[in-house]
Amino acid sequence: MLVKPRVATLPVVETFHSVQGEGFWSGTNAFFIRLAGCDVGCPWCDTKHSWPMAHHPKREISELVFEAAAKRPFMVVITGGEPLIHNLTTLTSELRKANLRIHLETSGSHPLSGEFDWISLSPKIFKPPLDTPKNNIYRQADELKVVISEPRDLVWAENQSQKVSAQTVRLLQPQWTSKLGQQLVCKHVLAHPEWRVGLQTHKYLRVR
Template sequence: MAASTTPHPPAALPVVETFHSLQGEGFHAGRSAFFIRLAGCTVGCSWCDTKHSWPERSHPRLPLAELSAQVGEARRMGAGFVVITGGEPLHHDLAPLCRQLAVQGLPLHLETSGVDPLRGQFDWITLSPKRHSPPRPELLQRCDELKVIVHHEDDLAFAEAMALQAGSGGPSPRLLLQPGWGSRTGERLALEYVRRHPHWRLSLQCHKWLAIR
């Protein structure tokens, strides 16, 4: 997948929303976090719960300085880290944003499908690879957390293939299987697989159960 070609300087980015909440899923679930959801995604997952974030031009561009100020306020209110998500955030060059946010002193986490080059410095990378649009090898090597969504049996074989590649070049990432929301088949498959394969851990979307963002 090509990165965004929108001819705008990186002093602003298209933003769907920002909010202070709890991380609802993955390895850091339950921790206080500030979220920056960027617009634009061409990966096109049929089960995506943020399809409104796909069209980049439908959302306002916010100055990086404004985003930094929001992060500073969230830090004062107790946020423990910043999550940059989407959409697909790596459609954008995130290096300027990372530099801008670094002054606030909070760890920067990235949530990505890994289809584009990594640009920016992050303290934690959650890679959620997709079978129909596999990630770049360098993202597999760099990720701290590999989180695979499970709807069908084939997703389990894909998860193991991704885990094998992710662990081939250095420290192995945390491995998580997450049932697709509302997929009873995904729930059954993920539960049974984690029960039999202790190197995997179950991830649940707690924020949806709690009806929070």
């Protein structure tokens, strides 16, 4: 297994204090660290500017932790891009030392590193999660969040649902611009009560 080296700096797109807009913890006070870099290539991605790492400044982990702690958030959300492109061991251990609760938002397409209080797995058909005995994020996912824009996405969602535990929260999230996605999600949840509808409430609230 390829082990990524520990790092003291990470390329950061942005940090901000807001409410978590989506997923199980929607509505919760959160400090976001959006890391740069993604190689998944979702065509409807709303953070394409995060893809090229070199376009974003490298920031000291100590500085990120200081900034997060100063906001006294309920939780810190590490997102991207695809944050697991980086080794998150140092970042999460330093956030822990500052007594901060840590959530991860990932597609699962790179090896898991770091320690988290909540893992939101949003698997993408374009580059599926790693699924080997050594690298299997499905077992550790607290939440499964699948973006739906067309019928094949529901097939993908059910396929992914087979891989997570019974306790994992299952969310179908309509792709923001897709009316068809909204219709598919509502219909599917009515027929499959193990799923919930997940909305990107920050877009309705017009906050980050």
